[in-house]
Every structure is written in C-alpha cells, then in structure tokens.
Amino acid sequence: MNDTTLLLVGHGSRNRDGNKEILHFAAQWRERHPAWRIEVCFIEHAEVLLAEGLDRAATGSRRVVVLPFILNAAGHVKMELPAAIEDARARHPGVDFGCTRHLGMGREILAVLQAQLDRLMKSLAMPDPQTTGVVLLGRGSSDAGANGELARMARWLFEDNDHELVDLAFTGVTWPRLETIVQRQVRLGMTQICVVPVYLFTGVLIERIKAQLERLRQQYPQVAFALGTHFGFDKGIFDLLDARVAGAELPEGGLLECDGCKYRQAAEAEHLHDHSHTHTGHAGCGHSHEHGHGHDHPHEHAHA
Numbered sequence: 001m002n003d004t005t006l007l008l009v010g011h012g013s014r015n016r017d018g019n020k021e022i023l024h025f026a027a028q029w030r031e032r033h034p035a036w037r038i039e040v041c042f043i044e045h046a047e048v049l050l051a052e053g054l055d056r057a058a059t060g061s062r063r064v065v066v067l068p069f070i071l072n073a074a075g076h077v078k079m080e081l082p083a084a085i086e087d088a089r090a091r092h093p094g095v096d097f098g099c100t101r102h103l104g105m106g107r108e109i110l111a112v113l114q115a116q117l118d119r120l121m122k123s124l125a126m127p128d129p130q131t132t133g134v135v136l137l138g139r140g141s142s143d144a145g146a147n148g149e150l151a152r153m154a155r156w157l158f159e160d161n162d163h164e165l166v167d168l169a170f171t172g173v174t175w176p177r178l179e180t181i182v183q184r185q186v187r188l189g190m191t192q193i194c195v196v197p198v199y200l201f202t203g204v205l206i207e208r209i210k211a212q213l214e215r216l217r218q219q220y221p222q223v224a225f226a227l228g229t230h231f232g233f234d235k236g237i238f239d240l241l242d243a244r245v246a247g248a249e250l251p252e253g254g255l256l257e258c259d260g261c262k263y264r265q266a267a268e269a270e271h272l273h274d275h276s277h278t279h280t281g282h283a284g285c286g287h288s289h290e291h292g293h294g295h296d297h298p299h300e301h302a303h304a
Contacts, residue, residue: 003062005037006245007053010069011076012042018203019046022069025232032238037061043076050081054088058095065248067241068102071109071200072139072146077102100244105149108240110156112231113196117157120194120226133165133190135181138198139205140170147174150198165190171205178209182216192224200232
C-alpha cells in the first residue's frame with residue numbers, strides 16, 4: 001500500500017455538514033489504517049471535485065484506487081466517474097487507476113438497515129410487527145436500476161422479519177413519496193410506523209425528512225412514528241470499505257463495471273443519463289452489467 005492512494009469519492013451535499021461528516025469518516029478510517037494514504041473528493045457541491053481529487057491522489061503514487069462512497073449506482077457512478085478516471089489516465093500516464101464497486105445494496109447494507117429497524121422497534125417498546133409498518137426511504141433516482149437496488153432491500157427486510165408491511169418510498173425524483181405510503185399503511189391498519197432512511201450522512205434531504213415526519217405526526221396523532229437516521233459511521237460501513245480495498249485487484253486493468261463500455265460512451269455523447277444496470281434499450285448489447293451482485297441467500301426464501 002506504500003505506493004497506492006485510496007480516493008474516497010462522496011456524492012457531495014449542499015448542506016456543508018454532510019460533506020464535513022464524510023471528511024470525519026475519512027479521518028476515522030485513517031485511524032483504523034494509519035499506514036494507508038486516503039484522500040477524499042466529491043462529485044458535486046464541494047470544494048474538491050473529481051478532477052482535483054484524482055490529481056491529488058495521483059501525486060506521488062504509482063496506483064490510485066477509487067472507492068465510490070455511494071449507496072446506489074446511477075448516472076454519477078456509471079458515467080461521470082468513469083469519464084473522470086479516463087481523463088485522469090490521460091493526465092497521469094504513469095499511474096495505474098482502478099475503481100471498485102460502489103457500496104451497493106448487499107447483505108452488508110442489509111445488516112445495517114436491520115440494526116436500524118431493531119433500534120426503532122425498541123424505541124416503540126417492541127410493538128406487534130403485524131401492526132407496525134416499515135418504510136424504507138431512499139433518495140430516489142431517474143435510474144431504474146438504482147431504485148431497484150433499494151426495492152431489493154425492502155424485500156429482504158420483509159422476508160427476514162414478521163412485519164405485515166415493508167414498503168418503499170423516495171424523497172424525490174421518483175415515486176411513491178413518504179406521505180403516500182404512510183397514508184396507505186394507516187388505511188391498512190398500522191398503528192405504528194418505522195421510517196428507515198437509506199442515507200449515509202446528513203444533508204438537505206435528511207432535514208426535509210425530519211420536517212415531513214413532524215407533519216405526519218400531526219396528521220395522524222393516533223399513530224406512533226419512529227424515525228431512523230443516517231448510518232455512515234456504522235461499523236459495517238467501515239468493514240465494507242475494508243473489503244472493497246482488499247478486493248481491489250481488479251480485472252482488465254482496474255475497470256469499473258461500466259468503465260470503458262462503448263454503450264456508456266454513446267450514452268454520454270447523447271447526454272442520456274439513464275444508463276441502467278442491464279443497458280436496457282442498447283441495441284446489440286451482448287453483455288449484461290449485473291455488477292457482480294453475488295449475494296448468497298442462506299435462508300430458503302424463493303426470490304421471485
């Protein structure tokens with residue numbers, strides 16, 4: 001690792017506290033691995049953006065491993081990040097650039113979400129799950145594949161628990177929204193509702209969610225609400241990044257899943273930002289970017 005720099009790439013938030021939390025996360029990660037060189041940059045809404053971050057990481061390094069510190073792979077991860085890495089390779093021909101998968105929605109994140117749900121149930125004095133609805137609340141994306149990753153988390157939570165209802169809602173871009181799902185769950189007889197935000201760090205949307213919950217509490221005084229919080233500092237997130245670094249010996253010279261893909265490049269040229277996991281609509285695409293979701297299911301549920 002002496003000649004390698006790890007570049008943690010956050011999304012970036014208009015709320016400065018969110019970006020500060022990522023910097024604090026990086027500081028804690030350095031404490032776990034004092035021998036590692038760890039740099040941080042953001043895709044937007046920050047001082048150090050991708051180009052500068054890649055240049056900083058390349059300085060004095062023979063190898064740069066980019067770690068997308070993002071839960072869902074949408075346009076930023078699938079197009080902007082690979083394009084920035086290609087440009088950095090041209091600027092630093094003597095440096096080997098590789099990129100790991102984004103954090104994704106696998107069993108590691110499921111464990112973090114399950115711990116959040118467990119805490120919320122305890123805060124409600126362990127009510128009957130049959131009358132306690134769960135709402136998994138994501139950011140929302142124009143990318144169907146990114147939304148689908150979150151839908152899988154909702155399904156897995158449903159199968160691993162005894163709740164009658166585990167629903168999905170989004171704070172923006174797509175539907176349904178939180179208010180609609182709460183209305184539905186109340187109509188179906190839920191007397192408690194646990195809202196689990198799927199966010200790494202604070203930001204504008206976290207503040208918006210808190211305001212929404214206050215309005216919902218006034219609208220449904222007969223319902224007990226429990227609201228989770230962002231979970232970027234959870235031990236499971238540190239462990240997941242450690243695993244990404246451990247597996248950073250990537251094939252094909254360190255390519256990201258969509259790095260170098262001619263269909264991504266064509267989409268960029270046409271400004272099409274709906275580059276889904278399976279490249280839906282790309283005529284003649286003979287490869288299916290399933291992004292390596294090799295999740296083992298030790299429980300015997302038949303996933304439709």
